[in-house]
Amino acid sequence: MKNCVVNAKLKSSDVKFFKLNKGLSLIGLVVASALAATNVSASVIDDTDVNFGGYIKVDTMFSDYSNGAPDSGSISRQFYVPGTIYGVDGNGSQVVDFQARESRFNFKTVSSIDDHKLTSFIELDFMTHADGNERVSNSYSPRIRHAFVSFDNWTVGQSWTTFQNPAALPENLDFVGAAEGTPFVRQTQVRYTNGGFQFSLENPETTLNAYQSTSRIVSGSGMVPDVVARYNIKTKQGAKFSVAGIARQLNIETEINDIQLDATAMGYGVSVSGILPVGKDDLKFTATYGEGLGRYMALNYVNAGVIDADGDIDTISSYGGFIAYRHWWNDKWRTSLTASAFSADNNTSLMADEVNKDSYSGYVNLLYSPVKPLTVGVEYMYAKNSKENGDEGELNRIMFSAKYVL
Template identity: 25%
Template sequence: MNTTQPTMKRTFMMSMIALSVGGVSVTAQAQTQQQKEIEQLRQEVQALRNLVEQQKVQTAQTATAIAAVQRPAPVVTATPVLKTAKGAEFNLYGNVRADASYQAEGGGVDMPYNQINSVPLEGTAGNSDRLRSTLSATRLGLDFKTQAAEQEVKGKIEVDFLGGANLDNLRIRHAYVNYGNWLMGQTWSNFAVPDYMPETIDALAFVGGAVKRTPQVRYTTKFSPQTNLVVAAEDPKDKLTTQRLPALTARLNHQFADNFNISARAMGHEKRINNDEEMAWGVGMGAKYDVVPGTTLKADYYHVKGDSSFVSFTNSGVVTQADGSLVQSEFDSITVGLTQQFNEKLRGTLGYGYMTFDEDQNYIDALADKTKANKELWQAWANIFYSPTKPLSFGLEYVYGEREAFGAAPNGSKTGEDNRLNAVAIYNF
């Protein structure tokens, strides 16, 4: 009997069983490892989900914070554009102005403004120690603008209450239209411009200045950004004469630098009384110089013969002699002043004005009342303006001046005195 064969079979069977058991063991271990990896992967996925959720929350919180900081300002509705029935845009402006004056010595007209050319002579019935006030210089204005054939048309209407014999009636200050280089209507005279007068509280200005507004047709030619020429035909409305032609005026403006401007002016006008006529003429020169920022020097000069309609406080431009012929007055005037801007709210001005008339004996002899015509006029003033807020301004001013007449009063005096303290309160809108 061969014993080797059963033994080999058993050995083979045992090996197969061992291999089978080992394979099962390996498979089990592999499955366990795979389950661990799957579980780990699930945990990592869950962790990633949690991180994403946290990021969403943080993003939302950040966006909220940014929105709170960068939230745009509330939308402000723009002021509606005001339009006329014809479609022109317009802007309303003006002020409420109260003037008061304590007059130690001064003129007789019941108003708190300049009357230097007619103050009573010393020793005559005067107007001393009087308080005067008015709101007549209150203004109301409209600025217009419209488009016409690719050209902008502008206009202005401005009124106050300084009209009439007592200077308390509504009157037109400005009423004109600008079209290109043309101006038609009433505004500041092209000859007697107020640009170079030192600042005053007095609404009628002081000696050497002019506040003349005339109906006119004006044309401006620009030679360069710094230089222009303005010519005009004006109606000066001279009540002393009859006119058949307008006054012709010319003004050359030049800017030497940002702080230095000058203006040269000329005027010519026919004066007629009955059948006699004379030519009136005048020249003027004005300058404005910013010495340093905040300090401005102004000066204005006139030489005029035969006219009293443009420059303020003059004698009659022409008078009639006994034979009916005309004789003309001739004068020189100057005003100069320094304005200092102390800060945004406070400024002040020192000013001086002087006017002297030729002593033409024919003119003097033709005068009906020589005490009412002047040989010399002068005034000096100092003022301070305070603006606590943009629409409000308050001013205080002291002025002293004298006039010397051609003729003497019964007591022999030829001198009259203007001695006043002026105050003003203005609300601009």
């Protein structure tokens, strides 16, 4: 399905097909007919490739929460999110969840215009929403994952933050996998790419702890975008490495409890990631350290800073990483073993002792692809989260999945 391609000079009276994958002939004809009916004049367009892709994925998760399971529909019941597994008192600890919400659809066009390359991409899935339920129809709204346009070296729109290397993520059945050990953000940005170098200006958003409280303050104020630089390296032996750095201004301008807050602070971070081939196997890793990284790490398990008694921002330092080894038993069977960790250096004199401190998780799976587009598998994961006061939450989960790549 992802290989369905329609090439056309986009004129209302002239749509020419030169490649249409038989698996999507009907959809291709519909798209081409729509193009022909739009009265679009684009004589400068030489070729346009239209690609449909995505996958259908069905998960069954048997979960055991140490302190009582979160309520049905909670994000922790969809996938592992550090900080959401402490549980709900009074709830049973063992639950099972069936879902197809990770299934996704994407649409991509690549055009050649006056010797320039123009690309558009949009992708939707159904994760993280609480606007549906499991009582009757399991109807969940689609959400935007990616929506961007690229023109030669420039990209504008929503995609992975340049600070993250998504190619280094392990092949886990869990939606993120190694959630606390990797930068993980999608957001709107302007990115310039030249060879292995990438530079971007990205959407700023500050998350802070209130003074001596667990309350999270989310501030969208400030005029300075987050600045990211990254360099990608590929060796002759097939190894791939990435080094990324970020500088960001933390900013808050708001009134809380009749106290006017107006403060800024600088945050920064460095992340190194890689993919190392080991024969047919591979080793993937990421290591990240920073001051004021906040939402960029561990799905915002810890905030970027805390407000002190004077109303200023005291940044929180944190570090995390993961390592994952994937072994191919043969052409159809494979196993990934993953270990992930994160820790924050909280200033406990400024914060309530219920704030998150560290997080760990481990995964082992067995995946089978009888044919290339189809994968079925089973995965066991264990996660442990800790707070500064010593409170802990643990999650044991066995997950069965079936995935068909379109």
